[in-house]
Amino acid sequence: MKYLLQFLCLILATPVLQAQAVLPAGSEPPKQVHWAVGAFFGTGWYRVDDNRSVYVLRIPPRQTLSRASLDEDGNRQLGIEIQYPVSLGLNKLDEIPDFVEFDNYSTISFTPGVQVEVPINPRWSLRPYAHVGYGWESETQEGAAIWYGGVKSRYLLSDSRSRWSLLNGLFFAGYKPEFEDRGQYASFMTGLEAKHPIQSFRLDDDPLYLNWYLTYDWFFDELSFHIDAERVESFRDQWELGLALGKRDAPIKIWFMSFEHIGLAYRWSSDANFNAITVNFRSPFTY
Numbered sequence: 001m002k003y004l005l006q007f008l009c010l011i012l013a014t015p016v017l018q019a020q021a022v023l024p025a026g027s028e029p030p031k032q033v034h035w036a037v038g039a040f041f042g043t044g045w046y047r048v049d050d051n052r053s054v055y056v057l058r059i060p061p062r063q064t065l066s067r068a069s070l071d072e073d074g075n076r077q078l079g080i081e082i083q084y085p086v087s088l089g090l091n092k093l094d095e096i097p098d099f100v101e102f103d104n105y106s107t108i109s110f111t112p113g114v115q116v117e118v119p120i121n122p123r124w125s126l127r128p129y130a131h132v133g134y135g136w137e138s139e140t141q142e143g144a145a146i147w148y149g150g151v152k153s154r155y156l157l158s159d160s161r162s163r164w165s166l167l168n169g170l171f172f173a174g175y176k177p178e179f180e181d182r183g184q185y186a187s188f189m190t191g192l193e194a195k196h197p198i199q200s201f202r203l204d205d206d207p208l209y210l211n212w213y214l215t216y217d218w219f220f221d222e223l224s225f226h227i228d229a230e231r232v233e234s235f236r237d238q239w240e241l242g243l244a245l246g247k248r249d250a251p252i253k254i255w256f257m258s259f260e261h262i263g264l265a266y267r268w269s270s271d272a273n274f275n276a277i278t279v280n281f282r283s284p285f286t287y
Contacts, residue, residue: 036175039087039109040148055090068117079117109135123156148173154285163195191215211244211261235269242280
């Protein structure tokens, strides 16, 4: 189990944020991104100008109670999924054994929630979701209530040989530390998703598909990272391009785990100050 955990940690996301901005003299620095955001921003290694570094490992167990469907008579079945994500933040990442040393985890949060897939018609589905939980930071011994939610939309544009879909979403997240004011973030997402069959390639006797998506996220508030007393780095949007291999409708199963597909995704901000490479296991619609 120890080496399996090390392997999974190595292949998980690795966002890198490099700072260049300098604060004008006498100006008040923007509010620092709080450690609680790791619960809803996902797995990754976040680094700011080699000055501050934290690795967030998000483990998202899921329980599917029912799958969404809509028959020819208009009878609608809601898809209901319960999620139990646990997020851990590391102080340092000097070597592989750091992953399995509990003392190295500076933050931990548990934010259970539910996602409900609603088939509006044969082409259009909505996926509202909501999470609420609690996190704790070891250095300050500070706890924080954490919540996030929103609604995602997928509209099927074409389903002939290739499948094309339009993606949209509206998201909200917030936290309330014990001794500080509450904070919140909101964003809007839009994008395109597609599945294309790969000729002559099969997986478990099923045709193999190339899945890709391109999305754009706009944050209503800038995300700011303090480098030192005089420097801060902020970004307000994010592009993401994902590529993966999978089946048309069935999951890929490895041991006891199931994935929609397996691939990589690249993230970047429009000002090029933020970039990331992540492992891509699910569509942005079902993440």
